[in-house]
Amino acid sequence: MELKNNSYKIQGLKLTDIAHQFGTPVYVYDAEKIVNQLQNLKNAFSNQNVKIKYAAKALTNISVLKLMKKHGAGVDVVSAQESDIALKAGFDPRDILFTPNCISFEEIIEGVEKGLMINIDNISILEQFGHKYRDTVPCCIRLNPHIMAGGNTKISTGHVDSKFGISIYQLPHLLRVVKSNNINVIGLHMHTGSDILDADVFLKMAEILFGIAQDFPNLEFIDFGSGFKVAYKEGDITTNVYDLGVKLGNAFDSFCSSYGRQLEMWFEPGKYLVSEAGLLLVKVNVIKTTPATAFVGVDSGMNHLMRPMMYDSYHEIVNISNPDSIQRVYTVVGYICETDTFGWDRKIHEVREGDILAVKNAGAYGFSMASNYNSRYRPAEVLVYEGKAHLIRERENMEDIIRKQVEIDFE
Numbered sequence: 001m002e003l004k005n006n007s008y009k010i011q012g013l014k015l016t017d018i019a020h021q022f023g024t025p026v027y028v029y030d031a032e033k034i035v036n037q038l039q040n041l042k043n044a045f046s047n048q049n050v051k052i053k054y055a056a057k058a059l060t061n062i063s064v065l066k067l068m069k070k071h072g073a074g075v076d077v078v079s080a081q082e083s084d085i086a087l088k089a090g091f092d093p094r095d096i097l098f099t100p101n102c103i104s105f106e107e108i109i110e111g112v113e114k115g116l117m118i119n120i121d122n123i124s125i126l127e128q129f130g131h132k133y134r135d136t137v138p139c140c141i142r143l144n145p146h147i148m149a150g151g152n153t154k155i156s157t158g159h160v161d162s163k164f165g166i167s168i169y170q171l172p173h174l175l176r177v178v179k180s181n182n183i184n185v186i187g188l189h190m191h192t193g194s195d196i197l198d199a200d201v202f203l204k205m206a207e208i209l210f211g212i213a214q215d216f217p218n219l220e221f222i223d224f225g226s227g228f229k230v231a232y233k234e235g236d237i238t239t240n241v242y243d244l245g246v247k248l249g250n251a252f253d254s255f256c257s258s259y260g261r262q263l264e265m266w267f268e269p270g271k272y273l274v275s276e277a278g279l280l281l282v283k284v285n286v287i288k289t290t291p292a293t294a295f296v297g298v299d300s301g302m303n304h305l306m307r308p309m310m311y312d313s314y315h316e317i318v319n320i321s322n323p324d325s326i327q328r329v330y331t332v333v334g335y336i337c338e339t340d341t342f343g344w345d346r347k348i349h350e351v352r353e354g355d356i357l358a359v360k361n362a363g364a365y366g367f368s369m370a371s372n373y374n375s376r377y378r379p380a381e382v383l384v385y386e387g388k389a390h391l392i393r394e395r396e397n398m399e400d401i402i403r404k405q406v407e408i409d410f411e
């Protein structure tokens with residue numbers, strides 16, 4: 001969003017108008033920003049045969065998936081249900097990478113039957129896959145390089161205690177299973193977490209992958225996962241994708257020439273594509289001043305945006321109703337009967353009851369992690385596309401809350 005003539009806008013549309021038109025709370029996504037981010041990644045790796053597989057779990061709305069498809073992305077899914085939405089959005093099954101964790105072998109079979117590219121992340125499943133399919137179904141293998149990405153074990157998936165991927169220390173066992181079952185491994189994959197700060201971490205990971213890749217003669221692609229960091233507040237370090245494009249691109253080229261074939265380079269960004277494109281617009285219900293703090297209570301909470309509570313993530317909060325007033329310090333909290341704080345001690349333009357606040361960086365893991373806790377409705381979602389605001393999900397209502405509940409008649 002940008003501040004122009006004293007009002008916050010997306011593609012020329014006033015955000016306060018969007019809030020009034022669709023009601024609050026409402027998620028608003030800027031399609032232009034999403035497409036720009038996708039284009040940035042493609043440009044950064046334009047010397048490579050690069051494939052971007054959007055990590056659908058970040059924001060799983062079917063219209064967003066269709067936007068990704070329209071602009072040439074594939075998709076990475078983590079459940080049978082996500083793959084069904086991706087198929088409904090029109091993705092070719094071959095452009096869908098299925099990267100589940102700790103699911104049953106039955107769900108893997110379902111994925112094979114739909115024609116998805118299966119990414120296998122443990123040896124037990126790999127053995128079952130090998131017994132059932134031998135070399136008739138190609139697959140990808142998810143490795144764990146044990147590189148600690150970022151400082152947060154809740155979002156880092158590459159560390160030694162992580163449940164994700166097959167440990168590189170089990171490589172001999174892995175190779176035995178592959179060879180004895182004649183499994184056709186056409187991709188290797190690593191995804192170390194969500195907080196990679198610089199190109200050098202990627203390069204370290206890449207060197208490990210390139211070494212292992214020599215043991216797999218049928219490779220068609222290497223998937224470097226994600227971990228692209230976006231800015232949550234001013235001064236945050238972000239992943240420089242152009243720097244990464246040069247460094248990783250060079251390393252990849254020399255690997256490919258020693259491997260004997262130019263392979264595809266895959267990435268699976270979620271946050272990078274959609275985080276900054278999304279806002280959660282909420283209305284101020286009450287201002288509650290205690291001797292210690294000025295609380296701003298809004299018509300939303302951890303039921304709609306879980307990240308501050310779950311990850312201690314920082315989301316900038318802006319008063320879009322009163323942009324030219326003085327700033328004061330507030331603590332913005334939700335209406336859920338839990339301590340659901342959106343932000344402590346934030347400098348925000350003077351807040352009045354009824355004002356609309358914008359919570360930034362809400363595009364990724366916002367709506368997709370929302371729940372009905374406290375029997376609240378999940379918000380509406382709006383996509384601003386080519387200067388027009390499109391409703392892409394209706395706000396829930398009481399019917400949605402009660403639909404699957406079964407009443408016992410105790411007469």
Ligand SMILES: *Cc1c(COP(=O)(O)O)cnc(C)c1O
Nearest residue numbers: 055099194226227268269270271
């Ligand atoms: C969640 C996930 C991603 C996306 O991570 P971001 O930090 O949102 O970019 C990519 N790959 C896999 C396998 C994932 O589980």
